[in-house]
Amino acid sequence: MSAPDIHVSVKELRMLFPVKRGLRDRVLGVKQWVHAVDGVSLDLHRGECLALVGESGSGKTTLANCIAGSLVPVAGEIWLDDVMLARAGALTGPSARERARLVQVIFQDPTSALNRRLRVGSVLAEPFLVHKICNRAEATARVEALLARVGLPPETAEHYSHELNASQRQRVVIARALALEPRVLIADEPIAKLDVSMQGQILNLIDQLRRELDLSVIFITHDLSVVRQIATRVAVLYLGQLMELQETEAFFGSEGHPYSQALLRSTPRLRVTAEDGELHTIKGEIPSPIDVPPGCPFLSRCPEGDDDCGRTRPPLQARSAGGLVACFKRAAADLAATDGAATGSHG
Amino acid sequence: MRTAAVLSALRRDPALAISAGLVVIFVIIAVFGPWIAPQDPNQINPGSNYLPPSGDFWFGTDRSGRDLFSRLIVGTRMALLGAFAVVVIDVGLGTVYGLIAGYIGGRVDNIMMRIGDILLSFPALIMGVLFVAIFGPGLIPVVVGLALVYMPTAARVVRSQARIQTKEQYVEAGRLLGYSPLRIALRHVLPNCLSQIIVQASIVLAYAVVDLAALSFLGLGVQPPTPDWGNMLAEAQKSMLLAPWLAIFPALAIIILVLAWNVFGARLRYHLDPTERR
Numbered sequence A: 001m002s003a004p005d006i007h008v009s010v011k012e013l014r015m016l017f018p019v020k021r022g023l024r025d026r027v028l029g030v031k032q033w034v035h036a037v038d039g040v041s042l043d044l045h046r047g048e049c050l051a052l053v054g055e056s057g058s059g060k061t062t063l064a065n066c067i068a069g070s071l072v073p074v075a076g077e078i079w080l081d082d083v084m085l086a087r088a089g090a091l092t093g094p095s096a097r098e099r100a101r102l103v104q105v106i107f108q109d110p111t112s113a114l115n116r117r118l119r120v121g122s123v124l125a126e127p128f129l130v131h132k133i134c135n136r137a138e139a140t141a142r143v144e145a146l147l148a149r150v151g152l153p154p155e156t157a158e159h160y161s162h163e164l165n166a167s168q169r170q171r172v173v174i175a176r177a178l179a180l181e182p183r184v185l186i187a188d189e190p191i192a193k194l195d196v197s198m199q200g201q202i203l204n205l206i207d208q209l210r211r212e213l214d215l216s217v218i219f220i221t222h223d224l225s226v227v228r229q230i231a232t233r234v235a236v237l238y239l240g241q242l243m244e245l246q247e248t249e250a251f252f253g254s255e256g257h258p259y260s261q262a263l264l265r266s267t268p269r270l271r272v273t274a275e276d277g278e279l280h281t282i283k284g285e286i287p288s289p290i291d292v293p294p295g296c297p298f299l300s301r302c303p304e305g306d307d308d309c310g311r312t313r314p315p316l317q318a319r320s321a322g323g324l325v326a327c328f329k330r331a332a333a334d335l336a337a338t339d340g341a342a343t344g345s346h347g
Numbered sequence B: 001m002r003t004a005a006v007l008s009a010l011r012r013d014p015a016l017a018i019s020a021g022l023v024v025i026f027v028i029i030a031v032f033g034p035w036i037a038p039q040d041p042n043q044i045n046p047g048s049n050y051l052p053p054s055g056d057f058w059f060g061t062d063r064s065g066r067d068l069f070s071r072l073i074v075g076t077r078m079a080l081l082g083a084f085a086v087v088v089i090d091v092g093l094g095t096v097y098g099l100i101a102g103y104i105g106g107r108v109d110n111i112m113m114r115i116g117d118i119l120l121s122f123p124a125l126i127m128g129v130l131f132v133a134i135f136g137p138g139l140i141p142v143v144v145g146l147a148l149v150y151m152p153t154a155a156r157v158v159r160s161q162a163r164i165q166t167k168e169q170y171v172e173a174g175r176l177l178g179y180s181p182l183r184i185a186l187r188h189v190l191p192n193c194l195s196q197i198i199v200q201a202s203i204v205l206a207y208a209v210v211d212l213a214a215l216s217f218l219g220l221g222v223q224p225p226t227p228d229w230g231n232m233l234a235e236a237q238k239s240m241l242l243a244p245w246l247a248i249f250p251a252l253a254i255i256i257l258v259l260a261w262n263v264f265g266a267r268l269r270y271h272l273d274p275t276e277r278r
Helices: A023-026 A058-070 A098-101 A120-130 A138-149 A153-160 A166-178 A196-213 A225-230 A250-252 A258-265 A329-344 B002-012 B014-036 B068-104 B104-122 B122-135 B139-166 B167-178 B179-215 B229-238 B243-273
Strands: A008-017 A032-046 A049-053 A073-081 A082-088 A102-107 A184-188 A214-220 A233-238 A241-247
Touching: A008 A058, A008 A214, A008 B068, A023 B002, A032 A058, A032 A073, A032 A214, A032 A241, A049 A058, A049 A196, A049 A225, A058 A184, A058 B167, A098 A102, A098 A250, A102 A166, A102 B167, A120 A138, A120 A153, A120 A166, A138 A153, A138 A166, A166 A196, A184 A196, A196 A214, A196 A225, A214 A225, A225 A250, A225 B139, A233 A250, A233 A258, A241 A258, A258 B229, B002 B014, B014 B243, B068 B104, B068 B139, B068 B179, B068 B229, B068 B243, B104 B139, B122 B139, B122 B179, B139 B179, B139 B243, B167 B179, B179 B229, B179 B243, B229 B243
Parallel strands: A049 A214, A049 A233, A102 A184, A184 A214
Antiparallel strands: A008 A032, A008 A073, A073 A082, A233 A241
């Protein structure tokens, strides 16, 4: 296997938010922090679609916002090729305008992401004009090209966003994100607010654009069925920590992290067979992100965890079958398997 | 398409239609008053003072025998001109102030709004009196004083809407596309606050008419002999029992104008602000 071409690299990223405090805490000087992203390292390969999955509050969006430059991380670094985008407490490298041409975001709610006072044509022409890429006359042609790219007729430019349906609106948002020809596209639950009948179209569109334009895509979702459709790799976040990073096929097949398995078991399926029975639910409480436990964050809900898991945080380790996992049990099982194979061959 | 929407709103909403009609009539009277008035408002008619309403003098005459109807008509200009001036200054300043506070948010917002609260704690009339004490009586100091007192209210309205809009994702999208804060504030946030600003303007106008009349009544605003509803009322006070029409007609004019603008403002808000509809 050739070494992957790393496009974006996130190193030990931490993002904390201060908790809104009452008068008592302020007087006493108690400071509390929500650990939204708690030491995450991961790479985005060039041209791949990396799915970020996890429950709400797991830090998916915060991580994406840090990469996009909407948030300044508390610790860690973000690199795009050989340019550092951010480090602890500061955005570095490119200016906001230059950054806009590197990374763009597709938002969850296309209604909120479009200014309803502007026609689609103005919305899409604005990036060209602000960045002085072309004049107003040439922008019209470019807007048409953008609309064609996302499968909308040129007349769409004359409409206001509220005259479009949700799928068309999301196409406009995607078109706007593509206007500056970014290299990295972050899609933050882009189909969560769409009807099921429209979700597929948008998924296919994003996939098609990734291939055609050689984009590196970070796709945030909590829907695992979507992951299988679109992602090349999957990163599982839990309580701001990376639990597993795996090729998509392997993720759905192998003995992954207990949390990943629990997620897979609790996902509703289209075809239900008799032995499927009731869907599993993940039992137990999620620890508070303000008071993160010292050991494995998933311990309180893990069916396999024991006291050892609660002492130290499991490191992210390479698995024998590929991928990374942060779990003592899986690491031990891998080790036993390779030992067994080794002794077997010798004996 | 826009005109069609306005016409259908007027047809379906009689309160809007009637108040808008009155507003238009008042504006026409204010603009063309001197040509509409049957007599010269300042013409003294010796011997016909304190005449009750009649065919010659529809609303009667005052102490100097001047035609009250003509004075009321010509006085409309002062009432509306002053009030419009207050609105323009008030809403103009308030929009800039509120937009800055709402868009930047955080500590800046807090400090700016507390300063606004201090201004707001002055009663409008006291501020008017203060400005007259400093700059002397007349329409301009009174207008500026009132506009400053009303400004925080307009600022608050704009600020809260700007706050809401700034949380919308199109603002974040603009930042990520490298748009300048000024561009986002003026081209994206401000137009989305426009309906609130228009409504606020129509409400302030009604308040301004009343307060300007009150200050003229106290002799601080428009100075006699220029006809003005407030100073007409002040004169009428001296002969209330002898010639009650001198007080009744200017008072009616103020009431109708204020009511019309208030209803107009309320209906406008209903039609422009979708959250008002249930």
